[in-house]
Amino acid sequence: MKVQKELKVRASGKINLYLNVSKNPRSDGYHEIKSIMQSIGLSDELTFKVADNENTQNLTNPNGIYITSNDISIPLDERNLVHKAAAIILDEFRLRGKYKIEINIKKHIPVCAGLAGGSTNAAATLVALNEIFGLNLKYPRLLKLAALVGSDVPFCIKGGTVLAEGRGDKLSQLPDLPFYWVVLTTDGRKLHTKDIYEMFDLVGVPVKPRHRELVKDIKEKQYDRFFEKLENDLEKVAIIEDGKVDSLKEKIRNLGADITQMTGSGPTVFAFCSDLTAARKVYNGLKSQSEKAILTHTTPYSLVII
Numbered sequence: 001m002k003v004q005k006e007l008k009v010r011a012s013g014k015i016n017l018y019l020n021v022s023k024n025p026r027s028d029g030y031h032e033i034k035s036i037m038q039s040i041g042l043s044d045e046l047t048f049k050v051a052d053n054e055n056t057q058n059l060t061n062p063n064g065i066y067i068t069s070n071d072i073s074i075p076l077d078e079r080n081l082v083h084k085a086a087a088i089i090l091d092e093f094r095l096r097g098k099y100k101i102e103i104n105i106k107k108h109i110p111v112c113a114g115l116a117g118g119s120t121n122a123a124a125t126l127v128a129l130n131e132i133f134g135l136n137l138k139y140p141r142l143l144k145l146a147a148l149v150g151s152d153v154p155f156c157i158k159g160g161t162v163l164a165e166g167r168g169d170k171l172s173q174l175p176d177l178p179f180y181w182v183v184l185t186t187d188g189r190k191l192h193t194k195d196i197y198e199m200f201d202l203v204g205v206p207v208k209p210r211h212r213e214l215v216k217d218i219k220e221k222q223y224d225r226f227f228e229k230l231e232n233d234l235e236k237v238a239i240i241e242d243g244k245v246d247s248l249k250e251k252i253r254n255l256g257a258d259i260t261q262m263t264g265s266g267p268t269v270f271a272f273c274s275d276l277t278a279a280r281k282v283y284n285g286l287k288s289q290s291e292k293a294i295l296t297h298t299t300p301y302s303l304v305i306i
């Protein structure tokens with residue numbers, strides 16, 4: 001097997017423009033969702049280095065997977081989703097023990113922020129190892145492997161503007177939204193997805209899904225109508241944990257952006273702006289009030305080999 005030595009991948013985060021959650025967990029413990037997800041420019045950079053068995057005499061780790069990162073808050077062992085994705089590839093293709101895989105994760109996407117940072121890193125790992133080992137896996141197979149790692153991972157393989165159903169693994173590609181500036185803000189608090197879904201089961205109020213109307217709006221390019229209907233069922237629950245979600249939305253509105261919502265299980269709040277002047281006003285306004293802010297944009301791409 002010919003093994004390419006090094007590959008870099010840029011892996012984008014996502015925001016949920018619409019997130020409808022059903023209350024009762026499925027028999028597998030997951031929740032049934034309807035979500036419209038959008039890739040954003042904000043991304044992590046992953047570097048993959050693979051050495052073949054001639055150079056693996058000094059393996060200190062029987063898995064052969066070594067993760068490093070600039071972010072000290074993420075685990076570097078089996079708990080890292082990158083590790084999980086790499087292990088799936090090694091096992092599926094009987095490569096375990098034959099190679100040393102070094103993966104560096106340069107994080108820019110805030111962790112536990114509702115931006116799918118871990119999921120996009122895992123998606124990048126599947127795509128990079130497919131390339132490095134010349135496995136020639138096509139989309140359907142990659143999406144199946146991605147679903148084994150986590151609910152948001154298949155979306156991160158696909159990217160762009162997507163309707164996700166089931167536990168997030170049934171994907172329908174939608175026409176790409178036009179370019180919008182996106183301002184992200186968070187108080188830096190980490191909300192765990194599992195905790196927020198558990199709270200939703202206790203106190204959340206399920207509502208009838210409207211995803212079909214939203215999909216129709218996107219297909220008909222009726223963006224104003226689409227933006228009026230944005231909704232995230234987890235927002236009210238996350239606000240109980242982090243009251244800042246509401247006050248950040250209020251600040252964004254006062255800075256002139258009407259399209260604002262929490263993403264995923266929070267606590268990051270986004271603002272959608274059609275021009276740079278409006279986006280700068282929100283970004284600078286938040287900064288001047290000592291809030292954390294990131295200026296990014298919509299993108300049709302999730303993973304880019306660089």
Ligand code: ATP
Pocket residue numbers: 073074075079080081082105110111112113114115116117118119121122152191193264265266
């Ligand atoms: P989602 O939007 O998919 O619900 P999130 O953006 O809220 O996810 P992540 O940043 O993906 O959350 O992190 C969730 C958990 O996964 C954290 O406990 C984190 O420590 C763990 N984790 C494992 N691997 C990674 C990774 N490569 N990057 C970030 N977090 C990771």
